[in-house]
Amino acid sequence: MPPVTLAALLRDSRQRLAKAGVDDPGFEARLIVEHFSDTTQTKAITHPDCQVEAQVTKQVAEAIERRFAGEPLYRILGYREFYGLKLTLSPETLEPRPDTETLVDLVLPEVQRIAGANGHCRILDLGTGTGAIALALLSVVPQAEAVGTDISDDALETARRNADINFVSERFTALKSNWFQNVDGQFDVIVSNPPYIPTAELETLPREVREHDPRVALDGGPDGVAPYRLIAAQAQERLTREGLIAVETGYDQKAAVAAIFADEGYAALKAARDLGGRDRAMLFAFRPES
Known part of the structure; x- marks a missing residue:
């Protein structure tokens, strides 16, 4: 392929994505284009006539073909932004979405309060992805530390890599565990975005x-709430006396x-609602009857 300008590549890509019915082809x-050409929006504005190498044009064309085939944008890019962090994706990880920022x-x-009062806060993230x-x-x-569990080796390796590239690896431990199975010790906060789609609705x-999202990260059992039963039934012995549980929900x-x-x-x-006004996250404390 002969070299083309950055402006032309952006224009052609936008037009092709629009024809494919993508909701926001410009975005x-x-x-x-920025990902494969290693450019920025600013460069596209200030240097629209700069030439793009043929290899980049080919990579962009292949990426657009993958979008035509239904592959999600962020799977193609290999990463997604979440809460200001750049997180790499892998086949066995759920793609983190803005709705989950509601849980954060x-x-x-509460994490800030506990860390401020105690000088530390231990977090357990079940199904960390x-x-x-x-x-x-x-x-x-910065006073917090976390253990992230998952049953997938691929997911655990991805979580470790993300901890490293976001400079928190010294405070993050990835642990292979089916829910609480291999977890030791107690935690101030337990968090989870468990599978919550009823099996029949998958x-x-x-x-x-x-x-493209792993089925195991979606399937919440026949009624969609089986993981919550497990978490609620088994969490107490892993919580400190004033510990809290926060979960995302359908x-x-x-x-x-x-x-x-x-x-x-x-x-x-x-409880909290997402940006669409839908119920999305809940916070619980253990309050046994006296």
Whole structure:
């Protein structure tokens, strides 16, 4: 392929993505071109006529073909931004999404409070995936440390890599564990974005999710809330006396999840809605009957 200008590559990419029915072709074209050409939006504005190497043009064309085939943008790029962090993705990790930042926002003040009062805060992130939740908290609270569990070796390696590139690896431990199975010690805060899609609904999910996010990170059992039962039933011995649990939930699961935790002696302290106004995260404390 002969060299083309940066402006021409952006224009062609935007037009091709628009024809493919992409919701925001301008945004996606910019991210794809910037990623493979190692340029910035500023350079596109100040130096639109700079030539792009043929190899870059080929890589951009291949990326757009992958979008045509239904592969998510951030899977193609290999990373996604989350809570100000750049997180690499891998086949066995869920792609972190803005909705999960709601969970971080909900529990962050509690982590800061505990760290301020005690000089430290131990966090357990169940089903850590990319490490998104734990690493976001560690990036804001320097006195905190976290253990992230997962059953996938691929996910654990990805979480370790993300901890390293975001400069919190000394305070993050990736542990292979099926929920609490291999976890030792007690924690001030337990966080989780567990699978919460009912099994029967998995095939109705958007193609980008259904075909590219790992099923094990989506499937919440027949009613979608099986993981919450497990967490509520087993968390107490891993919590400090004043410990807290924060979980992400499906938009229609608030009442069901609250009831599950109430049955195990937990009180719902707070709930939060995502940017779309949907119920998305809940915070619990153990409050056994006297």
